Structure formats: C-alpha cells, structure tokens
Amino acid sequence: MIKPFNPPQRILLGPGPSNLDARVVSAMTAPLLGHLDPVYLEFMDGLQEMLRAVFETGNRVTFSISGTGGAGMETCLANLIEDGEEVVVGVNGFFGQRLADLAERWGARVVRVEAEWGRPLDMDRLREAFRKSKARIVAMVHAETSTGMRQPIEQLKSLRDIRDAVILVDTVTSLGAIPVGIDRNEIDAAYSCSQKGIGAPPGLSPVTFSERALEKIRSRKSPPRTWYFDVQLLDKYWSAERVYHHTAPAIMNYALREALAMILEEGLEKRWERHRQNSEAFAAGIEALGLEMFVGPEHRLWTLNAVRIPPGVDDTAVRRRLLEEHNIEIGAGFGALKGKIWRIGLMGAGSTRNNVMLLLAALGRILGK
Amino acid sequence: MIKPFNPPQRILLGPGPSNLDARVVSAMTAPLLGHLDPVYLEFMDGLQEMLRAVFETGNRVTFSISGTGGAGMETCLANLIEDGEEVVVGVNGFFGQRLADLAERWGARVVRVEAEWGRPLDMDRLREAFRKSKARIVAMVHAETSTGMRQPIEQLKSLRDIRDAVILVDTVTSLGAIPVGIDRNEIDAAYSCSQKGIGAPPGLSPVTFSERALEKIRSRKSPPRTWYFDVQLLDKYWSAERVYHHTAPAIMNYALREALAMILEEGLEKRWERHRQNSEAFAAGIEALGLEMFVGPEHRLWTLNAVRIPPGVDDTAVRRRLLEEHNIEIGAGFGALKGKIWRIGLMGAGSTRNNVMLLLAALGRILGK
Numbered sequence: 001m002i003k004p005f006n007p008p009q010r011i012l013l014g015p016g017p018s019n020l021d022a023r024v025v026s027a028m029t030a031p032l033l034g035h036l037d038p039v040y041l042e043f044m045d046g047l048q049e050m051l052r053a054v055f056e057t058g059n060r061v062t063f064s065i066s067g068t069g070g071a072g073m074e075t076c077l078a079n080l081i082e083d084g085e086e087v088v089v090g091v092n093g094f095f096g097q098r099l100a101d102l103a104e105r106w107g108a109r110v111v112r113v114e115a116e117w118g119r120p121l122d123m124d125r126l127r128e129a130f131r132k133s134k135a136r137i138v139a140m141v142h143a144e145t146s147t148g149m150r151q152p153i154e155q156l157k158s159l160r161d162i163r164d165a166v167i168l169v170d171t172v173t174s175l176g177a178i179p180v181g182i183d184r185n186e187i188d189a190a191y192s193c194s195q196k197g198i199g200a201p202p203g204l205s206p207v208t209f210s211e212r213a214l215e216k217i218r219s220r221k222s223p224p225r226t227w228y229f230d231v232q233l234l235d236k237y238w239s240a241e242r243v244y245h246h247t248a249p250a251i252m253n254y255a256l257r258e259a260l261a262m263i264l265e266e267g268l269e270k271r272w273e274r275h276r277q278n279s280e281a282f283a284a285g286i287e288a289l290g291l292e293m294f295v296g297p298e299h300r301l302w303t304l305n306a307v308r309i310p311p312g313v314d315d316t317a318v319r320r321r322l323l324e325e326h327n328i329e330i331g332a333g334f335g336a337l338k339g340k341i342w343r344i345g346l347m348g349a350g351s352t353r354n355n356v357m358l359l360l361a362a363l364g365r366i367l368g369k
Numbered sequence: 370m371i372k373p374f375n376p377p378q379r380i381l382l383g384p385g386p387s388n389l390d391a392r393v394v395s396a397m398t399a400p401l402l403g404h405l406d407p408v409y410l411e412f413m414d415g416l417q418e419m420l421r422a423v424f425e426t427g428n429r430v431t432f433s434i435s436g437t438g439g440a441g442m443e444t445c446l447a448n449l450i451e452d453g454e455e456v457v458v459g460v461n462g463f464f465g466q467r468l469a470d471l472a473e474r475w476g477a478r479v480v481r482v483e484a485e486w487g488r489p490l491d492m493d494r495l496r497e498a499f500r501k502s503k504a505r506i507v508a509m510v511h512a513e514t515s516t517g518m519r520q521p522i523e524q525l526k527s528l529r530d531i532r533d534a535v536i537l538v539d540t541v542t543s544l545g546a547i548p549v550g551i552d553r554n555e556i557d558a559a560y561s562c563s564q565k566g567i568g569a570p571p572g573l574s575p576v577t578f579s580e581r582a583l584e585k586i587r588s589r590k591s592p593p594r595t596w597y598f599d600v601q602l603l604d605k606y607w608s609a610e611r612v613y614h615h616t617a618p619a620i621m622n623y624a625l626r627e628a629l630a631m632i633l634e635e636g637l638e639k640r641w642e643r644h645r646q647n648s649e650a651f652a653a654g655i656e657a658l659g660l661e662m663f664v665g666p667e668h669r670l671w672t673l674n675a676v677r678i679p680p681g682v683d684d685t686a687v688r689r690r691l692l693e694e695h696n697i698e699i700g701a702g703f704g705a706l707k708g709k710i711w712r713i714g715l716m717g718a719g720s721t722r723n724n725v726m727l728l729l730a731a732l733g734r735i736l737g738k
Contacts, residue, residue, distance in 0.1 A: 002419070002630040005623065007408055009400040016616055020401055028397045028620070031378040032389055032570060034698050039376055050371070066572065067436045067597060070615035074597045102596050195616065201401060203435065203572060203618030225594050227471050228436060228443045246439035247385055247564065249572030251397070252621065254374065261371040329403050 010323075011350075013359055014331035015145050015304055015343045016173070017195040017202050018350040020255075024200055027258035028251050035248040044238060047253060050260040054175060054198075054268070055190065055208045057182035062208040063238045064194070064256055065229065066249050069172040072191025072205030073102060075229040076168050077139075079217050080189060083107035086133045090114075090121040090140030093147045094334040095170060099139055106224075111135060117336060118147040118306070120299050123155055130159050136216070137166045142180065142190075143173035146334040148295045148306030148343065150178065157186035166213050172196065175206065176263050177275040177303045177347055188213040194252065197275070197303055199348030200259035203252045207231075259348070275302040278351045282344065285360040289369045294341045303351075305344040306337075310367070315339045318366055326362045379692075380719075382728055383700035384514050384673055384712045385542070386564040386571050387719040389624075393569055396627035397620050404617035413607060416622060419629040423544060423567075423637070424559065424577045426551035432607040433563070433625060434574040434598065435618050438541040441560025441574030442471060444598040445537050446508075448586050449558060452476035455502045459483075459490040459509030462516045463703040464539060468508055475593075480504060486705060487516040487675070489668050492524055499528050505585070506535045511549065511559075512542035515703040517664045517675030517712065519547065526555035535582050541565065544575065545632050546644040546672045546716055557582040563621065566644070566672055568717030569628035572621045576600075628717070644671035647720045651713065654729040658738045663710045672720075674713040675706075679736070684708045687735055695731045 012019045033040040044063075051062045065071050077099075081087060087108040089100040092115035100110045113129045115121045121140060130138060138159055142151055156167050168189040171180045175190075177197030182190055187210070194204035209217070209231060217231055224230055228246065236243040263271055279302035283293050286307055294306035309315050315332065319342070322328040331343030346355065363369075381388045402409040413432075420431045434440050446468075450456060456477040458469040461484035469479045482498045484490045490509060499507060507528055511520055525536050537558040540549045544559075546566030551559055556579070563573035578586070578600060586600055593599055597615065605612040632640055648671035652662050655676055663675035678684050684701065688711070691697040700712030715724065732738075 002633060005396070005399065005412060005415075005626060007400050007402050007412070007623075010402060010406065012401065012403060014403050017401055017403060017619070025398050027374070029394050030374065031376050032381065032386055033376050033379060034381060034383050034386060035571075037379065037692075037698060043374060043376070046374075067440065068615045068618060071436065071597050074595065078594070098596075105592065105594050105596055107594070193616070201618065201620040202404075202616040203621050223474065225447070225474050225476070226443065227467075227474055228440050228598075246437045247562070247571040249437060249570065249621070250386070251570040251624075252572050252618070254376075255620075257374060264371060323406075329406060 008327055011328045011355065011358070013350060013355060014329045014345050016345055016347065018199065018345055018347040020201060021199060021262060021349040023262060024255050024258045027254045030254050033250050035250065036242070036244065040248070040250060041242060043257070047257050048238065050257065050264060051206050054260055054263055055182045055206070056180060056184060057208050059182065059208045059210055061214060061231070061235050063234065064253060065205040065207055066246060067205055068202050069191065069193030069205050071229065072193065072207050073099065073170065075207055075231065076189045076191050077102050077106045078224040078226045078229055079231045080137055080166060080168065080213065081106045081108045082220055084109060086111055086135040087137045087139060088113060088130050088133055088135045090126065090151065092119060092121055093117050093141065093144035093149065095145055096141045099141060099170060103139065118149050118295050120149060120151050127159060127162065130165065131162050136164065137168060139168040141170040143171065143178060143301050143303060145173045145304050147337065148301045148304045150299050150301045153185050153187065166216050173301065173303050177272065177351070178301065179272055182208055194256045196347045198256070198259050199262065200255040201252065203249065204256050275346065275351050278346045278353060278356050279305055281353065282346060282356045285356065289360065289364055289367070303345060303347045305346060306341045307344060308341055309339065313367065321366050322362055328359060328362055377696055380697045380724065380727070382719060382724060383698045383714050385714055385716065387568065387714055387716040389570060390568060390631060390718040392631060393624050393627045396623045399623050402619050404619065405611070405613065409617070409619060410611060416626050417607065419626065419633060420575050423629055423632055424551045424575070425549060425553060426577050428551065428577045428579055430583060430600065430604050431577040432603065433622060434576055435615065436574055437571050438560065438562030438574050440598065441562065441576050442468065442539065444576055444600065445558045445560050446471050446475045447593040447595045447598055448600045449506055449535060449537065449582065450475045450477045451589055453478060455480055455504040456506045456508060457482060457499050457502055457504045459495065459520065461488060461490055462486050462510065462513035462518065464514055465510045468510060468539060472508065487518050487664050489518060489520050496528060496531065499534065500531050505533065506537060508537040510539040512540065512547060512670050512672060514542045514673050516706065517670045517673045519668050519670045522554050522556065535585050542670065542672050546641065546720070547670065548641055551577055563625045565716045567625070567628050568631065569624040570621065572618065573625050644715065644720050647715045647722060647725050648674055650722065651715060651725045651729070654725065658729065658733055658736070672714060672716045674715060675710045676713060677710055678708065682736065690735050691731055697728060697731055
C-alpha cells in the first residue's frame with residue numbers, strides 16, 4: 001500500500017502560493033463537468049465577467065490560460081511577437097529578465113531598458129529607448145516578485161505620443177491586491193496567476209487583450225508556433241463559437257471563480273486597502289525590530305514585502321527555523337539578492353493582521369530581538 | 370452578491386473528463402504547499418516513481434507537465450522537432466490530425482501515413498514511408514479518442530531495423546486503463562492526461578522521455594521556442610538540482626498522486642482487465658439493443674467506445690435527453706464522424722458495471738428499444 005500524503009498546514013508567507021480560503025477549497029469539491037456541458041459553458045461566461053471586473057477592463061478577450069503565471073507570460077509573448085521585430089522590455093528584476101529572455105526565444109530583438117533591482121524603470125529612459133527603436137511592443141513587470149518593487153504604469157500610454165504601441169504588463173503579483181486599471185491605464189495585454197493576490201491554487205493564468213493587441217495578433221504573417229497558447233484558437237472556445245480546443249481544467253476554474261467571487265464581494269477598493277494596511281503594518285513592525293525594508297514606501301509592493309537581511313544573520317537558518325518551528329514559509333532572494341533579502345508575501349487570504357503579528361513575533365524570537 | 374455555483378452531479382461517460390473518486394476529491398483539500406517546500410520536493414519524487422510505474426518505464430525523465438493533455442503533445446513536439454526536419458506521423462483520426470498539424474507548427478516537414486478513421490495504421494505502409502523519408506521521429510496516437518481505435522504499438526521498435534528513430538506515442542486515452550508498456554515497446558516519448566484512465570481532474574499531462582529522446586533534445590542546435598514546456602528546464606526542477614522554473618500547481622498534483630495511488634493499489638493488470646470487461650459488456654449490450662460498435666473487437670479501445678448512430682436517429686436529441694433526463698454525458702462524433710457515432714467513455718472510476726447497465730437502460734428507453 002502507498003502511504004497517504006498528509007502535508008503540514010503551512011502559513012504561506014512567501015512569494016506564492018498564498019493560503020487558500022476554505023470557500024476556495026470547498027469549491028474544488030463540486031461535481032466535475034465536461035468542457036462542453038451547457039452548465040460549464042454558462043459558467044465560463046460568468047468567469048470571464050468576473051475576470052474583467054478584477055482586471056478593470058471591458059476587453060472581450062479575457063479568460064484563464066490553462067497553465068500557471070509563466071504560461072500567461074508565454075501566451076502574451078508568443079502571440080504578440082513576430083520574428084525579428086524589436087520589443088522594448090523593462091528589466092529591473094528576475095521576472096523582467098525572464099520577460100526579456102522569453103521575448104528573445106519568441107523571435108524578438110529585445111531592447112532592454114534597465115534599472116537597479118528594487119528601483120522602478122525611469123520613464124524618460126523608457127521613452128528614449130522606445131523613440132530610438134522600431135518597437136511596436138513595450139513590455140514590463142508591474143509588480144516585480146523578485147524585489148518587491150511596484151512599477152508605475154499610469155504614464156505608459158503617453159508612449160503612444162511617439163508611436164503606436166502594444167503595451168504588455170505582467171500583473172502576476174498585483175492582480176486582485178494592487179490596482180492594475182487595465183482600461184484606465186490603456187494597457188493592451190496583461191497576464192497574471194490564479195494564486196497570490198487572487199487566492200485560488202496555482203495552475204491558471206488570467207489574461208486580457210485589448211482590441212489593439214488583437215489587431216496585432218490577427219495581422220500576423222503566420223500563426224504562432226504554439227497551439228496550446230494560441231489566443232485566436234482559445235478565443236474560439238471561450239466565445240460563442242465554442243470550438244473545442246483542449247479539455248478545460250474545470251476544477252481549477254471552479255476554484256478561480258470562487259476566489260474572484262470573494263474579491264468582488266469584498267470589493268476591489270477595500271481589498272486593495274486591506275493589502276496596503278497590512279503591508280504598512282508589517283513594514284512598521286520590521287523597522288521596530290531594527291530591520292530595514294528593501295524598497296522605499298513609494299514603490300513598495302503591498303503583496304511582496306522585501307526585507308534586508310541584517311549583516312551577520314544566516315539567511316538559510318532563519319528560514320529553516322521559521323518553517324520547522326513555526327510552519328511559516330517565507331521566500332529567499334533571487335540571483336544578486338540571494339542572501340541579501342527575505343521576500344514576505346502578504347497576499348489574498350494571507351494578508352491579515354494576525355499573519356503580520358505572528359511573523360513579526362516569530363522573526364523577533366529567532367533573531368533574538 | 371454573486372450566486373454560488375452548484376453544478377449538477379453528472380455521470381461523465383463522454384470522451385473525458387471521467388468522474389472523480391471521492392479519494393481524489395478529498396486529496397485536493399489537503400493543505401497547499403509552496404513549490405520549494407522540502408515536503409513538496411519529497412512528494413515530487415514519489416509522484417515521479419508512481420508515474421514511472423503506470424507508464425511501465427524506468428525513464429528518469431518522467432513527470433507531469435502543468436497543462437492538459439494537449440500541453441503534453443506540444444511539449445513532446447516542441448522539444449523533439451528541429452526546424453525543417455522530416456517527421457512521420459500516423460493520421461487516422463482527429464488527434465492524429467492534430468499531431469500532424471502541431472508537428473508542422475513546430476517546424477517539421479510532415480510525412481503523413483493515413484488510414485481510414487477507425488482503422489489502425491498499416492505497419493507495412495508505415496515502414497515504407499519511414500524508409501523513403503529522412504525522418505528521425507515517428508509519431509502516432511495509441512488510443513484515438515475521436516474513433517475508439519487502438520493502434521498496435523508493439524512492433525514500432527522494428528522501425529529501427531531501417532534507421533534509428535525516436536518513437537513518440539500519444540497515450541492520452543490509454544494510460545492507466547490499457548497497457549502502454551513504454552519500455553517493453555521501446556517507446557521514446559509519450560504524453561497523457563491526468564483525467565480519463567488516470568482519474569484525476571483535467572489539468573496536468575504526464576510525460577516520459579527515454580535516453581534516446583533526451584539525446585535528440587540535448588543535441589538541438591537551439592533551444593525550443595517554448596520556455597514553459599522546455600523539457601531540459603523542467604527536468605532541472607524535477608531532478609536533484611531543484612532549479613525554480615514555475616510555481617507548481619500543487620493541488621492538481623495532489624489529485625494526480627491520489628489517482629495514481631489508486632491505480633497501483635488496484636494493480637495495473639486488474640485495472641486493465643476491469644476496463645476490458647466493462648467495455649466488452651457494453652459492446653454486448655449495444656449489440657443486444659440492435660446497435661453496432663464502430664470499431665471491430667480486435668482494435669477497439671476499452672476506454673472510448675464508439676457506437677454507430679442508427680439511421681434516422683437524431684444524434685443531438687438523444688444526447689440532450691441523456692443529459693437532461695438522466696444527467697449522463699456522452700460524446701458526439703468529430704469531423705467526418707459527426708452525427709455518425711456516439712463516443713462512450715468507460716474510464717477510470719467511470720468504468721463500472723453499474724454505469725454500463727445504466728447507460729444501456731437509458732439508451733434503450735430513449736431509443737424505444
């Protein structure tokens with residue numbers, strides 16, 4: 001006989017996933033439906049409406065990709081980029097770097113606009129790089145999970161004063177917790193994940209495409225290599241035609257729907273405010289412990305809170321003790337920030353006063369503060 | 370307030386998904402773990418071992434792709450095919466057709482070996498096509514979901530008498546229900562899905578690669594465009610290096626593990642036998658009703674049972690009445706078989722004597738037999 005798998009009940013305060021609300025867990029126990037069942041098709045319409053509300057968009061083409069957040073990144077790049085075209089990519093963290101790498105894989109000549117990790121991209125440098133390039137796509141990360149930095153995206157639309165452009169934004173660590181304002185900010189394509197700020201398990205990637213983005217996709221000389229992530233084929237299943245593409249991961253979509261329902265019942269503004277307050281309380285607590293946040297308050301994410309590891313403190317030992325003695329997961333730093341920061345996620349159902357207090361108390365105990 | 374979603378309890382006897390056992394549903398309520406949690410990493414090792422047992426392989430590179438069965442197809446083709454190379458593809462149904470189409474998307478010059486839908490590929494024609502080509506990859510569908518036909522795969526290894534070849538087989542509708550014998554049959558690459566014969570919800574795709582397949586992948590001139598499905602990167606996360614790639618869909622993998630545990634507890638041979646017996650009982654019942662199976666007994670799938678729709682019977686009306694009056698889902702025909710066949714899935718937890726009896730009774734009632 002195979003031993004049953006009984007994972008411990010972790011308090012997930014890392015870069016994701018975040019803990020699931022009991023309602024979301026319960027939604028996964030609803031009866032499974034086939035992907036062409038009339039009840040499932042109606043369910044899809046409702047799911048799309050809720051995704052539009054959370055993305056703050058009227059975009060018709062808004063749905064969940066059947067893969068994790070990285071699948072959303074690949075979907076956007078694979079469909080938007082044609083071989084050899086220039087793409088301006090902002091790079092100031094691990095996920096900006098990944099965006100640039102994937103754009104190259106998908107055939108782009110990438111113009112990197114860099115900033116120090118933890119600092120936002122400079123809008124003037126971005127404008128200048130865009131002006132000098134022939135790029136018709138500008139891509140960047142809204143909420144950089146590797147550093148805890150929030151990139152202002154409100155002024156991106158002004159790039160179109162220079163030349164028309166499809167603006168693509170990674171909202172993996174912002175959607176559902178920090179305003180993204182897809183329509184208000186005139187973002188043309190965005191992807192996110194089902195976990196983190198949304199609060200469903202990892203496994204799906206919400207995406208949205210504006211008419212400008214779809215026009216670029218429709219005018220491709222050849223379809224993208226990828227069939228699984230082909231937006232035009234996926235749209236034929238998600239829209240009235242209902243042309244079979246792949247067997248829907250229905251249970252994951254049930255969980256996503258319940259998480260979205262909880263977001264809309266809480267109210268977007270209230271939810272953002274909850275994330276802001278808990279992040280600020282956490283930062284105040286960190287400073288009271290004599291520690292320092294990695295990103296200044298102006299560009300600090302409310303979801304992913306990066307803390308500088310004090311000199312002389314053993315990164316790995318602290319994280320291991322948090323896990324073993326408190327069942328608390330926090331994240332390590334990536335790349336150049338390895339050993340330099342801890343990444344604390346306060347996201348979705350995990351963004352609570354109690355989690356803030358518990359983590360501060362546990363950190364204080366372990367650091368002997 | 371958003372209305373709660375309460376889907377009806379369907380009896381899923383279509384081409385997939387199949388119904389979930391309560392143990393699999395329950396597995397999804399276990400506490401979520403992060404993708405780098407030591408408990409999750411150990412869980413992954415166990416999952417891989419169980420996947421190897423069900424694939425009947427010792428292949429080290431055996432894991433679940435974070436997408437549905439179609440994602441598995443794309444993973445195999447995207448990694449194995451290099452631009453412009455010839456690939457021999459067997460086409461005798463919708464999914465063989467898809468395999469050929471996707472191979473072309475991924476840069477192959479496809480040599481199609483065709484057979485009538487519902488009939489297996491002719492081994493002599495396959496040998497001849499392979500001999501005449503320069504192909505180093507031969508791909509086909511083991512269990513053609515669109516027709517209910519089982520392709521013999523035992524002799525494929527003899528193709529290597531002609532020239533070395535990577536043999537790729539689609540086991541989406543066979544794995545866990547019909548022997549695949551990856552090692553015994555010297556298959557180099559195979560993909561499947563988490564649902565159907567496996568019995569977990571749709572959302573994951575088990576894959577396996579032999580050393581011969583990996584050698585071809587490692588010798589690529591450039592990495593595949595796809596990052597999400599890059600087997601060498603995925604392997605670095607699934608093997609000892611544990612290099613972060615994407616956030617694991619942990620809950621789906623819990624469900625997959627529980628479904629695999631149930632397969633191994635039942636025993637592969639017993640499980641195959643259960644599927645065989647229920648399929649044969651169903652076929653006997655269909656013939657007793659005066660109807661006819663689409664595929665002869667020799668090449669008939671035990672999982673997907675195609676029934677010819679009798680002349681004068683309204684395909685859509687019968688399926689609608691089964692759904693509305695009995696909560697039973699069955700599948701329609703695809704393409705040229707639309708209106709010509711029904712596709713009855715008896716798979717995983719759905720392959721039971723009671724389901725066979727109930728469906729025959731309901732069909733008899735609706736058809737007035």
